[in-house]
Amino acid sequence: MRTLYAVITCGPLLLMNGVGYAQDKVEQAGDDFRRAATSHEDNAKKAAMEATKTRGERVGHYLKLASIYRDMALIKHEAAAMADENRWDDINWDRYYELESQRDQLMAKVGWDYSKEHSDNVREGGNNAFIAQARMYEKEAKSAREEARQIDGPAKHMFMELSGVYEEMAGIKYKAGSAANIGNDYDLSHYQVLEERRDQLKEQIKRSMRKN
Secondary structure, eight states, X not given: XXXXXXXXXXXXXXXXXXXXXXXXXXXXXXXXXXXXXXXXXHHHHHHHHHHTTOOTHHHHHHHHHHHHHHHHHHHHHHHHHHHHTTOGGXXXXXHHHHHHHHHHHHHHHHTOOGGGGTOTTOOSSTTHHHHHHHHHHHHHHHHHHHHHHHOOSHHHHHHHHHHHHXXXXXXXHXXXXXXXXXXXXOOOHHHHHHHHHHHHHHHHHHHHHHHO
């Protein structure tokens, strides 16, 4: 069960920075964790930049937020390395969950809109369908993380990967909505890959839970 992370071809898009993997690159088991780490690293840079634009206690909040994102990225990189070596039982998410809670509290204090992590150009308006889907996927990602917190074994890691897949899907929908707002098309080929991976994970989780 610990080798359930199927090999998939990665599309050209990551959540935030548009950096792509070559389409003929064979993925390693930990690559989804690496993509999440890259997203956290980008958010750390954004938070640090916000700290230079504000004053008062918000400066400290943003600097702390940047530090939290860097720590979350480090945990994801470590998890990726262990996943590559099939050491699933060695991955521990306890500290990651603590950091997520601290992050959410700080984001509420500074009023950082989660959607703007993915696109600075998202607007409410004629493309609410994209935005609505993105927000739905964010909720699904959060639910998957909550499930992962409550269980152990292979299914725990499947739920964590599922959370990351939903986050990527949300990011793509935000960017698609942003592109549509200015009359541009957006490449959804990687979104289709993520849909397939989501369905695979959900089926694997069902089988794993039935065995338990």
